[in-house]
Amino acid sequence: MTSAASKIWLTSRDGHRYAAWFGAPSGTPKGGIIILHSIFGMTSHLADVCTRWAAEGYAAIAPALFDRTERPNVFAYDRPGADAGVAAYDALTQDQVFADIQSAQDHLRPFGRVAISGFCTGGSWAWRAAAAMPFDAQVNFYGSHISQFMGLQQRCPTLLHYGDHDHIMPLDAVEEIQRQHPDVDVRIYRDVGHAFFNPDQATYHADAAATAWTSSLEFMQRHIAPA
Numbered sequence: 001m002t003s004a005a006s007k008i009w010l011t012s013r014d015g016h017r018y019a020a021w022f023g024a025p026s027g028t029p030k031g032g033i034i035i036l037h038s039i040f041g042m043t044s045h046l047a048d049v050c051t052r053w054a055a056e057g058y059a060a061i062a063p064a065l066f067d068r069t070e071r072p073n074v075f076a077y078d079r080p081g082a083d084a085g086v087a088a089y090d091a092l093t094q095d096q097v098f099a100d101i102q103s104a105q106d107h108l109r110p111f112g113r114v115a116i117s118g119f120c121t122g123g124s125w126a127w128r129a130a131a132a133m134p135f136d137a138q139v140n141f142y143g144s145h146i147s148q149f150m151g152l153q154q155r156c157p158t159l160l161h162y163g164d165h166d167h168i169m170p171l172d173a174v175e176e177i178q179r180q181h182p183d184v185d186v187r188i189y190r191d192v193g194h195a196f197f198n199p200d201q202a203t204y205h206a207d208a209a210a211t212a213w214t215s216s217l218e219f220m221q222r223h224i225a226p227a
Helices: 044-055 079-090 094-111 121-132 171-180 206-223
Strands: 006-011 017-023 031-036 058-063 114-119 137-141 158-163 185-189
Touching: 006 058, 006 094, 017 044, 031 044, 031 094, 031 121, 044 058, 058 094, 094 114, 094 121, 114 121, 121 137, 137 206, 158 171, 158 206, 171 185, 185 206
Parallel strands: 031 058, 031 114, 114 137, 137 158, 158 185
Antiparallel strands: 006 017, 017 058
16 A cells, blocks of 8 residues: 655755655556646645555655745645745746756656656646656646747657636637647646646546546556556
């Protein structure tokens, strides 16, 4: 039986030490996955996601990117929390985020192939990282600013999940991703809004979340798990 994700500490190449949720698979690992958090930070939801990936045989790390700021690394699911989270993300640089992603990737490489994933703004960073760094796959949940980085070519097989009622990434923007990146697998869920995968948020949609999870597992089996 897989244990719940626990907190570990990692050190980036610039000497920054940060916390992360880590889910360790039981038995022979299939590979690894990095999960980048939304503007709400290193929430218990990220620990749950790491636990779920570990139960499926993948070593999973969710780095606390906000440990680089002077703010807390977790914010409430409300308007003040969202505003504080946006400010925390705005304080991060690409070099800092990529350094933390790299150290997480280094930690996972002994487990096999490594995928990058993320939620909301974390999905945007996953998109940017997958264009710049050598990942084996990307599983992206409603990346909120991908349209601002539309020209970035993804270096690995990529799966995107979006609801057609996403108030941050409207449907026409998601369809533009499909047009400009025909090799990217874009899944659109009907009558579903932003953050539909998170049961702690009001926009959670159980059916869409279940379907997205199943397709993500199938995608990881194809591109990460050993043949």
